[in-house]
Amino acid sequence: MNTIKTYIREHKQRFLDELIELLKIPSVSADKAFKKEVLLTADFVLESLKKAGCDKVEMCETPGYPIIYGEKIIDKNLPTILVYGHYDVQPADPIELWTSPPFEPIIKKTDIHPEGAIFARGSCDDKGQMYMHLKALEYMTSTGNLPCNVKFMIEGEEEVGSESLAWFVPRNKEKLANDVILISDTGMIANDIPSITTGLRGLSYVEVEVTGPNRDLHSGLYGGTVANPINILSKMIASLHDENNHITIPGFYDAVQELSKEERAEMAKAPFNLENYKKALDIDAEAGEKGYSTNERNSIRPTLDVNGIWGGYIGEGAKTVIASTAYAKISMRLVPHQDWREITELFKTHFENIAPKSVKVKVTPHHGGQGYVTPIDTIAYQAASKAYETTFGKTPIPQRSGGSIPIVALFEQELKSKTILMGFGLNSDAIHSPNEHFGVWNYLKGIETIPYFYKYFTELN
Numbered sequence: 001m002n003t004i005k006t007y008i009r010e011h012k013q014r015f016l017d018e019l020i021e022l023l024k025i026p027s028v029s030a031d032k033a034f035k036k037e038v039l040l041t042a043d044f045v046l047e048s049l050k051k052a053g054c055d056k057v058e059m060c061e062t063p064g065y066p067i068i069y070g071e072k073i074i075d076k077n078l079p080t081i082l083v084y085g086h087y088d089v090q091p092a093d094p095i096e097l098w099t100s101p102p103f104e105p106i107i108k109k110t111d112i113h114p115e116g117a118i119f120a121r122g123s124c125d126d127k128g129q130m131y132m133h134l135k136a137l138e139y140m141t142s143t144g145n146l147p148c149n150v151k152f153m154i155e156g157e158e159e160v161g162s163e164s165l166a167w168f169v170p171r172n173k174e175k176l177a178n179d180v181i182l183i184s185d186t187g188m189i190a191n192d193i194p195s196i197t198t199g200l201r202g203l204s205y206v207e208v209e210v211t212g213p214n215r216d217l218h219s220g221l222y223g224g225t226v227a228n229p230i231n232i233l234s235k236m237i238a239s240l241h242d243e244n245n246h247i248t249i250p251g252f253y254d255a256v257q258e259l260s261k262e263e264r265a266e267m268a269k270a271p272f273n274l275e276n277y278k279k280a281l282d283i284d285a286e287a288g289e290k291g292y293s294t295n296e297r298n299s300i301r302p303t304l305d306v307n308g309i310w311g312g313y314i315g316e317g318a319k320t321v322i323a324s325t326a327y328a329k330i331s332m333r334l335v336p337h338q339d340w341r342e343i344t345e346l347f348k349t350h351f352e353n354i355a356p357k358s359v360k361v362k363v364t365p366h367h368g369g370q371g372y373v374t375p376i377d378t379i380a381y382q383a384a385s386k387a388y389e390t391t392f393g394k395t396p397i398p399q400r401s402g403g404s405i406p407i408v409a410l411f412e413q414e415l416k417s418k419t420i421l422m423g424f425g426l427n428s429d430a431i432h433s434p435n436e437h438f439g440v441w442n443y444l445k446g447i448e449t450i451p452y453f454y455k456y457f458t459e460l461n
């Protein structure tokens with residue numbers, strides 16, 4: 001199958017041009033103003049699946065954005081791989097921090113990507129990584145190298161909680177039946193240190209509201225006599241961590257499994273340089289839960305973070321005012337076995353309990369999902385590992401990630417299949433941040449590696 005290298009060399013420019021066209025459409029699922037563009041992107045994906053060689057493609061309507069389904073079934077007795085990805089992207093804000101417009105893709109060289117990287121919202125998360133699978137399929141179908149059956153399920157609401165997909169999957173179990181699920185929506189350690197993501201964290205996302213007096217007040221006339229919701233909210237939030245950066249919500253850690261010494265020692269072997277980490281983020285010191293390393297803090301430990309906080313006067317100049325209400329958005333990253341609904345309840349009860357009588361508190365849950373761990377003693381993992389060995393010349397390191405793809409746990413529950421996370425992005429690719437980019441090398445390496453997964457998975461089955 002060394003023809004894949006040749007195929008990529010011959011079609012490289014077209015592969016880039018096509019991705020650039022896809023990246024030009026601002027498919028921001030969070031903002032209704034982009035509805036038309038999200039739907040246009042769905043059309044684009046559908047057409048691309050057709051062109052890549054699917055026998056059947058469908059625009060599956062849902063209560064929200066459509067799910068694109070495609071398949072090529074060559075022999076019912078052969079294994080079936082289900083590829084999942086998402087065509088929606090995060091909002092581009094803050095737009096003024098982009099060095100080039102987020103929906104005008106441009107290839108620029110960086111220190112980490114000397115061969116160039118495509119700068120655009122969604123380039124890495126997830127349009128670029130999703131599109132690798134379409135190009136890998138194109139290669140396999142057009143050269144007679146497709147060894148097994150394949151199904152595609154590309155959704156448009158991943159960045160807002162995959163509600164419609166959670167509706168779709170239980171209703172289409174037969175259609176989606178598969179032997180393994182393959183996803184490229186994560187990262188790897190470095191271009192010369194391939195790794196396979198073996199875990200995702202769960203998530204509970206809530207919004208809180210603290211209300212004091214029934215209107216904004218003069219902070220001189222009333223200051224000192226009534227509770228200031230912003231002061232109170234700040235105190236309440238601060239109390240959610242103790243001096244060891246342990247989360248103080250009663251019961252929060254009950255379901256958390258401690259890893260064995262051996263497992264932690266194995267994890268610690270993954271290359272990591274704290275000095276470079278700090279330098280890349282312009283920080284003088286790292287911070288986190290006492291007793292755990294940085295790599296443990298961002299993967300095997302749960303966390304609680306304020307994602308946004310507002311209230312009172314934030315306009316120009318000074319206004320002397322005690323706000324009536326203060327707000328915050330809070331996310332908790334969870335580890336396997338922590339149930340996100342239970343955690344959301346624990347948070348709600350605790351937050352209401354710690355509120356002083358002088359204010360009223362409202363907790364509104366947003367979305368959430370369970371964490372996931374991929375077993376490494378499976379044919380699927382072996383096949384992935386061999387695929388990287390073939391194209392990177394190195395055995396990939398299994399590594400749990402801190403990010404979340406909540407729908408993966410639901411796949412396991414509903415479809416009874418395991419997921420393999422072959423991500424080709426880097427943490428420095430700035431997903432969700434201004435100047436998101438995806439290395440051209442990474443894009444092509446992904447296209448090169450994927451067909452080997454198909455080959456080895458079929459052979460090992």
Ligand code: BES
Pocket residue numbers: 125126158159160161162185186187200203367401402403404405406
């Ligand atoms: N692709 C990311 C998740 C990811 C990135 C996992 C890198 C591991 C490594 C996904 O699009 C994402 O952003 N997920 C959200 C959760 C979702 C419910 C909004 C997240 O992790 O914040």
Ligand code: MN
Pocket residue numbers: 086125126158185
């Ligand atoms: Mn993603």
Ligand code: MN
Pocket residue numbers: 090125159431432
């Ligand atoms: Mn994302």
